Amino acid sequence: MAFFPKTFTALALAASIALPLPAAALDDQQKKEFGEFIKQYLIENPEIMLEVQDALQKKQEAQRSVKANMAIEENSTDIFESKNDVTLGNPKGDVTVVEFFDYNCSYCRHALPDMQAMLKKDKNVRFVLKEFPILGPDSVAAHKVADAFRKLAPEKYADFHVALLGTEGRASDETAVAVAASLGVSEDKIRAEMAKSPNDGIVQATYQLASSLGISGTPSYVIGNELVPGAVGLDDLEAKVKNMRSCGKTAC
Secondary structure (H helix, E strand, O other): OOHHHHHHHHHHHHHHHHOOOOHHHOOHHHHHHHHHHHHHHHHHOOHHHHHHHHHHHHHHHHHHHHHHHHHHHHOHHHHHOOOOOEEEEOOOOOEEEEEEEOOOOHHHHHHHHHHHHHHHHOOOEEEEEEEOOOOOHHHHHHHHHHHHHHHHOHHHHHHHHHHHHOOOOOOOHHHHHHHHHHOOOOHHHHHHHHHHOOOHHHHHHHHHHHHHHOOOOOOEEEEOOEEEEOOOOHHHHHHHHHHHHHHOOOOO
């Protein structure tokens, strides 16, 4: 934290001049004088505020990371082994990558080739797709169709996922049903499955899980003991997988 030496020196000097007594013992005039000194110093050195802001951000990120690590440990079964998720790649792979996604997330669309490339290059990775519809009613509707399709034709879900996520425009009930039909599952079957087995409980459970992890956007990944927010790119994902194999953590 580079700002400490400069700031501490200035404040220590100020304290030695203006604060011969503990702060609680200062009278109003002394407090005012000391406050004016601090104010003037910051006006003359405003870059310190940027350094303070950066330090605060790093501290908050570290706190979020600790919270996420604890939540991952406490919810590992729901994260990595939920029967409601689809697993792509090697079901017995030595490293698991979990992705929280929304079919209307443009960043998820951009990240789709990362998943495809990883699965093509790495035959020992297990990739779990966790549906997390947070971008409005159309997203919820599209994910309801996706859930019905998963139950009716799990062997085709990967194709469904790629087709719907790669569709131009907004994913919705209508576009999801059209993708399902193109893969051989009729709208009648989809509607019947949706009525028979709605996924409201599944979605609510995912919302609660995401909240405990501190996830507020998509895509978000969980790899080992780490929450990885955002479309970080193939190189970053591969590096974390490599580290998991080397030392059991995403950062060795």
